[in-house]
Amino acid sequence: MPSVKLHSRFFARSVHEVAPELIGATLLFNGVGGRIVEVEAYHHTEPAAHSFRGQTPRNAVMFGGPGKAYVYRSYGIHWCVNFVCEPAGSASAVLIRAIEPLEGQTKMRRRRGLKDERLLCSGPGRLCEALGITVAHNGLALDTPPFQVLGRAEKPEVVTGVRIGITKAMELPWRYGLKGSRYLSKPFR
DNA sequence: TATGAGATCAACT
């Protein structure tokens, strides 16, 4: 199956173009990962984005230009990974919310504690735990090991909806998913 | 199936 590595050029566009195109792409971290089935776009002009109020130590990577991983701690417990998009300074990113486990399932299971395969990577915190992504990887380039992001071979059917778990800008339909996937963090309505 | 508590930290009021 032909897959092309995605470079920073791919990410240097609007999050609204990049996010739907990431559905069906492959994310690997040290060779472990799978097919991206759910993402959300966060634009700096909108209050749900971490960059909305300007730069802080936590979100600095968002301001450094496209093609990097932005990793932050969620609820003091979990890690979540974003792909930074748009030109440098735009500070917008795509949150990777769920993947379909394909490579390194043994490692993922071990890290996750032998959970149901369906729950291995179906959520932003879950997938970071399964792949072993932490803040130690914040700011790393997405086209260089340990990261590997491969473009999809064919265009899948993409569904959209409102974003999950936020209390600001709840009306924006900037959640994208692979239609019919059983690995979504929540079904699309 | 649904709701609630707890874990625990960066940023904000």
Add this chain to the structure above:
DNA sequence: GTTGATCTCATAC
């Protein structure tokens, strides 16, 4: 002191 781009487990229906 409160909130949040979350998840798990316990208890109730």
